[in-house]
Amino acid sequence: MKPDIPAVLAELAGLVARNAAPDIDPAERAGALSLSAALLGMAAEAWDGAAQRLVEENRALRALLVDAGDRAGPIAGLAGAEDDDLSISALSAANARLRAGLIALQAAVEAEDSPEARALESRIWEELRLSTERRHMSSALA
Amino acid sequence: MTSADLAPRLAAYAARRMPAARGVEVRDLSRISGGASRQTFRFRLTWTEDGVPRERRMILRRDPPASLIDTERRVEFEAYRAFFGSKVPVPEMIWLEEGTEALDLPFSVAAEITGFEAAPALLWTEPYLAAHETLARNKWTILGEIARADPFALGLDRVMPPPEPEGCWVRELDMWEAVLDADEAEPLPITRAAIRWLRTNPPPPAQKIGVVHGDFRTGNFLYDRQGHIHGVLDWEMAHLGDPLEDLGWSLNPVWNFKRDLGGGLVPDGVAIAYWEAASGLRADPDAVHWWTLFNCVKGQAIWISSARAWIDGGNREPIMVLPAWGLQNPQDRAILKVMGHL
Numbered sequence: 001m002k003p004d005i006p007a008v009l010a011e012l013a014g015l016v017a018r019n020a021a022p023d024i025d026p027a028e029r030a031g032a033l034s035l036s037a038a039l040l041g042m043a044a045e046a047w048d049g050a051a052q053r054l055v056e057e058n059r060a061l062r063a064l065l066v067d068a069g070d071r072a073g074p075i076a077g078l079a080g081a082e083d084d085d086l087s088i089s090a091l092s093a094a095n096a097r098l099r100a101g102l103i104a105l106q107a108a109v110e111a112e113d114s115p116e117a118r119a120l121e122s123r124i125w126e127e128l129r130l131s132t133e134r135r136h137m138s139s140a141l142a
Numbered sequence: 143m144t145s146a147d148l149a150p151r152l153a154a155y156a157a158r159r160m161p162a163a164r165g166v167e168v169r170d171l172s173r174i175s176g177g178a179s180r181q182t183f184r185f186r187l188t189w190t191e192d193g194v195p196r197e198r199r200m201i202l203r204r205d206p207p208a209s210l211i212d213t214e215r216r217v218e219f220e221a222y223r224a225f226f227g228s229k230v231p232v233p234e235m236i237w238l239e240e241g242t243e244a245l246d247l248p249f250s251v252a253a254e255i256t257g258f259e260a261a262p263a264l265l266w267t268e269p270y271l272a273a274h275e276t277l278a279r280n281k282w283t284i285l286g287e288i289a290r291a292d293p294f295a296l297g298l299d300r301v302m303p304p305p306e307p308e309g310c311w312v313r314e315l316d317m318w319e320a321v322l323d324a325d326e327a328e329p330l331p332i333t334r335a336a337i338r339w340l341r342t343n344p345p346p347p348a349q350k351i352g353v354v355h356g357d358f359r360t361g362n363f364l365y366d367r368q369g370h371i372h373g374v375l376d377w378e379m380a381h382l383g384d385p386l387e388d389l390g391w392s393l394n395p396v397w398n399f400k401r402d403l404g405g406g407l408v409p410d411g412v413a414i415a416y417w418e419a420a421s422g423l424r425a426d427p428d429a430v431h432w433w434t435l436f437n438c439v440k441g442q443a444i445w446i447s448s449a450r451a452w453i454d455g456g457n458r459e460p461i462m463v464l465p466a467w468g469l470q471n472p473q474d475r476a477i478l479k480v481m482g483h484l
Contacts, residue, residue, distance in 0.1 A: 002327040025315040027172040035460035099329040141468035
């Protein structure tokens with residue numbers, strides 16, 4: 001999730017403190033606090049599963065790159081890495097590298113006319129569908 | 143600037159614009175929550191003219207330092223003004239101030255339309271549930287009226303550059319892809335795949351160059367319990383282009399509000415039929431599909447740019463985070479749905 005959750009929580013802490021002052025316009029206070037509450041709810045929902053989601057997805061993306069074989073080209077090197085650092089920031093950075101690699105792989109596969117390419121393309125779409133299920137939040141707006 | 147600081151400066155500005163008025167005052171100035179692309183306030187303007195006390199309820203929309211949607215306020219102002227008094231209900235525009243002397247930032251002032259609702263959440267409760275059919279008919283009929291309008295007769299081509307009919311799609315796609323390129327904070331494989339598909343499968347040329355509202359959706363109009371619409375709002379992304387673009391935005395699945403209905407109201411086919419009847423245009427299914435997918439990409443670009451504005455520190459208001467956190471993944475799922483991969 002961007003912006004990063006810790007940065008948003010720090011900003012909300014300041015916002016809530018400012019709205020504790022007695023001279024804030026009630027309508028402005030209500031607007032600020034109701035939006036803050038919505039964001040706090042989303043952060044709470046994302047918190048517990050964040051590391052699990054990233055580890056699971058990074059593994060799935062590396063497996064896709066392995067299966068892509070030569071088609072992975074210059075991004076094949078990403079397939080051999082592991083998530084040794086389990087901080088959210090490190091996992092997110094690895095995830096970003098892998099998803100950037102996935103974009104390149106998918107574009108290359110789309111341009112190739114073969115049954116193998118279509119099969120790999122289907123696997124990529126399935127992984128993309130799963131990626132949206134991992135990111136699902138009941139508190140999302142739509 | 144707080145509301146207390148803003149009120150006297152706004153009153154001084156109003157007094158300069160109303161030379162016959164005496165004792166001009168701004169009362170009950172309060173911020174309306176939401177409004178990610180403009181800071182929005184309601185207030186009562188009171189004054190005396192020819193010895194008679196007068197009052198008018200007004201809306202102030204002021205540019206924030208960095209907004210969710212970077213747009214030209216004159217374009218928005220002229221779009222409202224073009225449709226005022228037509229079958230497309232809009233509030234009356236009163237003043238446009240593009241300078242920064244009066245309130246530090248550019249702003250516009252409009253008459254307030256009072257007594258109606260805008261929040262989509264109310265629509266899923268009684269008594270509004272019973273009015274969905276009427277509301278949907280009015281919603282897509284009004285959108286059809288916008289499509290039917292002649293932007294050249296309205297003079298809007300003076301502030302909105304008209305594209306060629308065959309160039310509408312590429313201009314819009316280029317623009318929003320550039321926003322994604324500039325603002326994305328992490329790779330977006332689903333959105334990028336959609337862009338590649340859109341470029342490989344372009345839509346037919348526009349049937350006409352029309353006015354595109356740019357953000358016509360459930361939540362951007364004022365409605366009543368009977369399903370009548372009294373004001374179409376949020377014209378800040380208005381431009382000239384293919385009228386099907388607006389239809390596609392209205393059918394973007396993120397505006398279904400977790401209901402499997404166009405705009406959360408009626409099946410897409412019903413909405414399209416209302417639009418065709420009012421606009422006099424044909425909604426070719428392939429073209430509607432293209433424009434719906436395009437609008438999923440456009441939506442993602444808007445959510446991403448709100449995150450960017452927050453990350454870069456230009457606007458740290460919580461409203462900038464809400465679409466980034468709350469709509470980015472639903473928008474990706476909307477893309478999957480429209481592309482048949484869900």
